[in-house]
Amino acid sequence: MKSLLRFFTSAFFCTIFLTGCSGQAPSIATDRIAPVMLDGKCGYIDETGTIVIKPQFENCSSFCTNGLASACRDGKYGYIDTSGAFVIEPQFDFASIFSNGYAAVCQDGLYGVIDEDGTYIAEPAYTGIQDFASCGLAVVMQDTLYGYIDRFGHLITEIQYDSADPFTDDGYALVSKNGVYGIIDTTGSFVIPMEYEYLEIFADNGLAMVKVNGKYGFIDRQEQTVIDCLFDGAFSFADNGLAAAALDGKWGFIDESGQMIIEPQYDLVYSFSNGRTIVKKDGLAGIIDENGAEILPPSYSYISSYGDNGKAVFRADNDKWGFLDENGQIAIEPVYDYAAVFDSVPLALVQKDGMCGAVDENGDTVIDIVYQNIGIFTRYTEE
Numbered sequence: 001m002k003s004l005l006r007f008f009t010s011a012f013f014c015t016i017f018l019t020g021c022s023g024q025a026p027s028i029a030t031d032r033i034a035p036v037m038l039d040g041k042c043g044y045i046d047e048t049g050t051i052v053i054k055p056q057f058e059n060c061s062s063f064c065t066n067g068l069a070s071a072c073r074d075g076k077y078g079y080i081d082t083s084g085a086f087v088i089e090p091q092f093d094f095a096s097i098f099s100n101g102y103a104a105v106c107q108d109g110l111y112g113v114i115d116e117d118g119t120y121i122a123e124p125a126y127t128g129i130q131d132f133a134s135c136g137l138a139v140v141m142q143d144t145l146y147g148y149i150d151r152f153g154h155l156i157t158e159i160q161y162d163s164a165d166p167f168t169d170d171g172y173a174l175v176s177k178n179g180v181y182g183i184i185d186t187t188g189s190f191v192i193p194m195e196y197e198y199l200e201i202f203a204d205n206g207l208a209m210v211k212v213n214g215k216y217g218f219i220d221r222q223e224q225t226v227i228d229c230l231f232d233g234a235f236s237f238a239d240n241g242l243a244a245a246a247l248d249g250k251w252g253f254i255d256e257s258g259q260m261i262i263e264p265q266y267d268l269v270y271s272f273s274n275g276r277t278i279v280k281k282d283g284l285a286g287i288i289d290e291n292g293a294e295i296l297p298p299s300y301s302y303i304s305s306y307g308d309n310g311k312a313v314f315r316a317d318n319d320k321w322g323f324l325d326e327n328g329q330i331a332i333e334p335v336y337d338y339a340a341v342f343d344s345v346p347l348a349l350v351q352k353d354g355m356c357g358a359v360d361e362n363g364d365t366v367i368d369i370v371y372q373n374i375g376i377f378t379r380y381t382e383e
Helices: none
Strands: 032-038 041-046 051-057 069-073 076-080 086-092 103-107 110-114 120-126 138-142 145-149 173-177 180-184 190-196 208-212 215-219 225-231 243-247 250-254 260-266 276-281 284-289 294-300 312-315 321-324 330-336 348-352 355-359 365-371
Touching (some): 051 069, 069 086, 086 103, 103 120, 173 190, 190 208, 208 225, 243 260, 260 276, 276 294, 330 348
Antiparallel strands (some): 041 051, 069 076, 103 110, 110 120, 138 145, 173 180, 180 190, 208 215, 215 225, 243 250, 250 260, 276 284, 312 321, 321 330, 348 355
């Protein structure tokens, strides 16, 4: 089990919980809870590690801010509230988590969409449905092709694309057909025509990476070339105004004018996060800052991106996992079989001897390492 999160976070593979038989709401010490699996049954814990919903479901998802989670009983999925009571009875072959007020459900191999009352807004007719974006549109799949529906279940594009990404918060989506890519808006109209070998969605600086004749560059929202397609590879711009770019098999970083700021010298790089990025050379990962200065020379086989708390996961020579601080120094010794980066809570999921738990930023065990799996802590109410 390489990922502690995969079981609970897959868009179409949710997990489910059930509360105690009293039917009363549990006493929850925090506003975030996470699904766990114990002895083959799913339940929930809070951030202190206290079980707030007794493990008793066959599968369960994280809670959404509407206070509902998907849960499975006797092979059928429904939705429960934070008391563990089913508010939408188990009746589906599968049920995804709610997103922006709607959820995809499956019956007899086809997916439809329900609202929070359990009423269908789109009858089961699709091979697959992704979560609704904040703009109210969702990707649907019919056989091997993709399109988009709105919150009323109406198609806003034909089901015609070979690939289709979810809409961004600012209302753009990347689509492809017959090997070329473009970008559409929420009406289904093209804002960037479908003529590129590849492109990515606009970054916050308004630039999109494109591929033309095997080379990479950047265009603006008016489809004007800002950085010529000269590079062997490129990533989108990060918030710090730098983008990874490759020349002659080596990676460095350019600014928004296309000027190489960190010279190509690495076998692989990642986008900047919290002022740092991971670079790889000769099979080893290290850390540099925005000026290209080495915080940690390539030393480990794996280093994750930094979390918001300034810690990154690394895999040591003994094949054990631990955590690095902002200076590349070991903050939590590598003693785990796997570890996930600190996320929205000051806890990190860890694995030992096939079991999962969580540690705090000092490396102290907060959630005992006794679970077969632990999902992501999420809020069950609006902030």
